[in-house]
Amino acid sequence: MSLAAPVAIMKYYRGKLPMSVITLVVCCFLFFALLYTERISSLSSGSVFKSKSCARKTAKKPIQKTAEEMENPDIDDRFEFDPKECNVAKGKWVFNRSIKPLYTDRSCPYIDLQFSCVKNGRPDSDYRHWEWRPDECTLPRFNPKLALKKLRGKRLLFVGDSLQRGQWESLVCMVEWLIPKDQKSMKRGHRYHVFKAKEYNATIEFFWAPFIVESNTDGDFLDPDDRIIKVDSVEKQAKLWGGVDFLVFNTYIWWMTGPRHKTLWGSFANGPEGYEVLDAPVAYRLSLKTWANWVDSNVNPNKTRIFFVTMSPTHSRSADWGNINGTKCFNETWPVTTKKFRGFGSNNEMMSVVASVVERMKVPVTVVNVTQISEYRIDAHASVYTETGGKLLTEEQRADPKNADCIHWCLPGVPDTWNQILLASL
Numbered sequence: 057m058s059l060a061a062p063v064a065i066m067k068y069y070r071g072k073l074p075m076s077v078i079t080l081v082v083c084c085f086l087f088f089a090l091l092y093t094e095r096i097s098s099l100s101s102g103s104v105f106k107s108k109s110c111a112r113k114t115a116k117k118p119i120q121k122t123a124e125e126m127e128n129p130d131i132d133d134r135f136e137f138d139p140k141e142c143n144v145a146k147g148k149w150v151f152n153r154s155i156k157p158l159y160t161d162r163s164c165p166y167i168d169l170q171f172s173c174v175k176n177g178r179p180d181s182d183y184r185h186w187e188w189r190p191d192e193c194t195l196p197r198f199n200p201k202l203a204l205k206k207l208r209g210k211r212l213l214f215v216g217d218s219l220q221r222g223q224w225e226s227l228v229c230m231v232e233w234l235i236p237k238d239q240k241s242m243k244r245g246h247r248y249h250v251f252k253a254k255e256y257n258a259t260i261e262f263f264w265a266p267f268i269v270e271s272n273t274d275g276d277f278l279d280p281d282d283r284i285i286k287v288d289s290v291e292k293q294a295k296l297w298g299g300v301d302f303l304v305f306n307t308y309i310w311w312m313t314g315p316r317h318k319t320l321w322g323s324f325a326n327g328p329e330g331y332e333v334l335d336a337p338v339a340y341r342l343s344l345k346t347w348a349n350w351v352d353s354n355v356n357p358n359k360t361r362i363f364f365v366t367m368s369p370t371h372s373r374s375a376d377w378g379n380i381n382g383t384k385c386f387n388e389t390w391p392v393t394t395k396k397f398r399g400f401g402s403n404n405e406m407m408s409v410v411a412s413v414v415e416r417m418k419v420p421v422t423v424v425n426v427t428q429i430s431e432y433r434i435d436a437h438a439s440v441y442t443e444t445g446g447k448l449l450t451e452e453q454r455a456d457p458k459n460a461d462c463i464h465w466c467l468p469g470v471p472d473t474w475n476q477i478l479l480a481s482l
Contacts, residue, residue, distance in 0.1 A: 137480045142193035144477055145428040149186045149391050157184055157468035158200060164229035164467075166242060166251070169443045171222055173466035176448055178441040180389050183466065188429050188473050198476040200231045206482050207258040213297065216306035217266035219368045222464060223306075224249070224262040226471035227478075231260075246275065248296060261300075265293045266310040269343040280313040284331050287319045287342040290350045301360060302482065304424075305347070308367035308406065309463060311340050337405050344413040352418045362419060363478065366410060366427045370401030371434045371462040383457035385439055391432040401462075402427055422481050426474045438464045 161172035169176070188195060214224040228251045232240055239255040247264035265274060270286040270293055272278065297303060311317070317339045318331040334342075351362055374382030376399035377392045398404075407427065414421045438461040440454040453459050465471055
């Protein structure tokens, strides 16, 4: 009987464990589970799970503003605008009466009579209150203080034709009103003009070169039939281009004066028999290749930025926008609202030449595409509020729609938006 009790007790322990043992086992399990969890937690801060926290990784730290920027917030350049990421050409013109130009053709003393529409008698003003709004991004407003800040100690040179001269005058007028009279100057030459902002040690310049490459009409206006273009030579033009910080090129309208052009290789001394007649797109391509070779051979992209402004459209056929009874852009006071409108005055073949040449260049070129946004603006040309031969059109001449200039733009006007895009791209 004495042995039976221990056996019974042993069977009891084999069947069920005491609570103290169970508690000990559970505690040990929880302890190791906690250690394991901590290990996983430490791993999660490594590369395995970091991809889920991209937003935190890429989040930018707040930029500390300088004292100057705190006092003058409008010169702070914080607007993120990348022309490569946003197609500025896609968008629409929005009428905004509250928008006022930074200047007028009366307040700015540097506007040629050719572009001074209000001074020349244009009665309407709606064309000055439109702003371009891209579909894919927000285009920052033109900030004259920021423009001068970016140009401090630098040279910006426009090279091209009279449309490029209009853009140059526009930019000068958009910033010059901020500068005291004794701190600015303007020197105009036959082909080369320089506006200087002395306190900024900056210049905004223009060089007349309607074909970019050399021609016999660079210095004197010749009849289109007498013009000869040296498609293989740009060195004479480029003497003033060296050392410039921002070079802005444009050439188009002079190529559209006829379907074919007289072109020359070598010297003008070869005489009238030395030229060859080529189709305009062919001559255009040869000339742009000559320009591209000069840029690739002479420009240091770390010191100089290159821009190319695309063709400025003409509006000489009112039927293009549905005004069958109209004549050119005469008396037009409202933009075209049809999306992707493209009229007769923009040559797609010439546009493609620019694209194909630029994409093969070694030096990066920022293309400022103003063509589509300007296509809509049949209302903003100088029309009959301009001059011819240095004299204003008479009342009788203004009454004749055939005298409307539907190539050049009123200032202030569309070229201000071109410069808005240019500044955002600097």
